[in-house]
Amino acid sequence: MKPPRAPLFLERKTYRRRRLMDAARILPVVGFVLILLPVLWSGGDEGLSTATEALYLFGLWLALVVAAFLLSGPLRKALHPDPDSPPDPATPPRDEDGR
């Protein structure tokens, strides 16, 4: 059974929403990379002190919370899009073989 094809191009509003979803997906990846940074710092003997690392870590934490807060409002609306808008190609329909 062939899935219905998603539209190739989108109007401005839908396009914005798609990019917002992209941002929401990228945020945790960026966060993970930044959280792993202290691992690199503390490698050598002249590694940063725990106090500096703590300041960095908690600052980063707060920044992630703020970023998630900014994204959450528009994403909440995207959870239940207008019924007449095209289906969500963020998760393209796949057949049983995963094609």
Add this chain to the structure above:
Amino acid sequence: MTLNILVPAALAYVVFLFVIASLAERRAERLRAEGRRPRFLRSPVVYTLSLSVYCTAWTFYGAVGYAARSGLEFATIYLGPTLVFIGWWWILRKLVRIGKAQRVTSIADLVSSRYGKSNAVGVLVTLLAVTATMPYIALQLQSIALSFGAFAQGAPLAPRQLAMWVAAGLAVFTILFGTRNLDANEQHHGVVTAIAVEAVVKLVALLAVGIWVVWGLLDGPSDILARMAAAERPDWAIQPGRWMGLTFLAGVAVLTLPRMFQVLVVENSDERHLATASWAFPLYLFAMSLFVLPIAVAGLTLLPSGMNPDLFVLTLPHALGQNGLAMLAFLGGFSAATSMVIIAAIALATMVSNHIVVPLWLTSRRRAAARGLAPMREAGEMRGLVLNARRLSIAGILALGYVYFAVSGGSRALAAIGLISFAGMAQVLPALVGALYWRGASRVGALAGLVTGALVWLYALFLPSFGPGVLMSASLMVDGPFGLSWLRPHALFGVAGLDPLLHALFWSLSLNAAAFIAGSLVSFPGPIERVQSAQFVNVYDLEAQTEIPGTRGWSRDAAENEAEDLLAMSQQLLGADTAQAFFLAAAKGQGRSGFLPDPTPDFLDRLERELAGSVGAATAHAMIAQIVGGRLVTVEDLMAVASETAQIMEHSAQLEAKSEELARTARQLREANEMLQRLSVQKDSFLSQISHELRTPMTSIRAFSEILMDDEVTPEEITRYAQIIQDESIRLTRLLDDLLDLSVLENGQVNLDIRTARLGDLIERAVMASNSVPPQRPFTIRRQPGGEEIALETDTGRLTQVFINIVTNARKYCDAPEPELRINTRLRAGRVSVDFIDNGSGIPKESQVLIFEKFARLTDTHQAGGAGLGLAICREIMHNLGGDIAYLPGQGGAAFRVSFPARLRKGASKAAR
């Protein structure tokens, strides 16, 4: 402060929770009776706060101890969940959507439902969850016992006894609130509200202690940072492996821990709450972690060494005489521990009753029925069984937690115990991720992965956690079983020197994932499994069209009399009122009166989902199958649906092609019709035109011939009038000649007079002949002398006639102030084309198709002097010469292209066209 104050305070706190929970429960019930939804009880704030059940006594006490021992590493336990929540668009959103669509009751239910509603998978996950939660509950009991002990030196109660009393008390509270009803969605308003209140209590308590430490005890943040630098020790350095591994593990745990799944998915009432929780829960974790390091530093520098760092939160205010704050901290820790135990016990009890007790009971009943004993039919009997099973399970789970505490000695660091639980539940991850994203994940793979992962975890982490000599002999730990050193629990396959937790995590998860993938690749899933895989992986597509064919688990109608059995069974489970209301609504939906709807596949599916909300998908499926057995969907059914869909799509494609063809034909017909109408109008206008053309000369001929008949006409006048009559006759004759010519040409009866000539000569002749045409004004003609050297073999007379016509037209109609005509010639592949391009305003687009029609004239004025036959004759001539004449748009003026073969062969003329 002594136990005489602490015990009543703890009891009072429990009573307070009790009141909150009952108030919330009662309010929810009243609202439901009024047909409204409990809005505040189900607000995003309460949802986020209930998620804080992640922060247990481990966080409240253990995090400070962890920070004192290992520095910043404690933060990984909260950074992992932070990443999962800010990345909610990836996994949490899908998890919650599926949980709601499938009415999932627990994580075991979710996994078992995905893998073909297999109870084996459910049992496996349940057992794993019970085992993995044991250390976690023991951790809570240990922390409560420790906190009591911290206040009361020389206490009358030993920690073990105290822990036992706490366990018993929590069991009673949980049973009272967690098993009041079998809510269809497994939601517990009272408990969730109580947990939300506990979340506030523990946050306030920890923040209070933290603020007091930073600004009351010490001199603000800069002092803390200075002391932190002073207290720095080698253990605090970040270990890359553990840092990454623990962040990952904590992120996994927040998805797979039974209690987290309970509050995150099962108790979720609105998907949009996730959007709020995505930032609010990380913020909560941030706030809980903010003062951990300051408290640890203060404890290390201000308290005498040798005190248990796990209790700094409590001992700091206690030792420094802040009794009120110490009491608040005690209550905060108490609430953190109780909230975890309550939710974990409820979640596990649901799993145990749905996946172990009820299936066992169903089997025994089937056996009893086979032996001829009458099946039990009292309404509510099954409800009672399920509820009692849950109550017993709660008691059993707390008892197991106590046993772990008692056996392991209750003296280890809190964080180390908690991580064992995390690693155990992480074994569900491969099956869970496969369930959400991989259509090919199968039951065999899930079973293989879970068994492998669980065994490795038990062997490498859980059993050794009791300490050498308790459950595993010391020699086994050091030398491996039977002296096989490559099987040592802490150095599997010779990987020695790794941190034991990381070692167990690495081997259990990688072997688990390998077994899961391999099992899925080689096995072939059953029909239910394939239906479920589509429902899970494509959950976003399915919601748009609720009924996609081929996504049901039932294929054929059940027999009519089976509807009654179904009603009887549902009453046992849902209660008489709910079940009857459901059946009544279904019957009404089918347009039937009474309580018994037709047991269509659709109805069976909905009923199964309704029951699944109470007893889990696997059990609900088994119960319905017991009654209407043999009507399960088969592979053939799935294939039939698929080919049906393919056929429909093919048909619709064919229809589309046909309708396109029809549209094309209709367009052609419309164009033809328009053409005919235009021609008809032209004919009419021609008739009037030709009458006029014929009449004008005829009138003058008649008038002058009448004058001539008069007697009094002088000879000069006779000559003049005769001259006029002759001129007019010539005009008439010319007109009639044209008409005759055209008719001859159109019928292809013309005799062509084929001669050889040079193209340049023909053009020269045409230009000369057109010189006499009025108005006599300067007219430039640009030619290409070189290009005109083309030898022709054709009817040169007719061709010249065409050229003359075109050049004359250009002279007549070119409206430029300095008229000019370019004549370009070209020979290509035996065909000559001659372009006549003037610099006038050209012919408007809508008239371009008309100019070659007979009697067409762009201007109605008489100035042209012809009858509008010129270009029509030209076209007919060119057709007879095997060529064509066409208007050439876009040349900056009127442009005509005459094209024809340089050598006219017989048969290439119009007759052959």
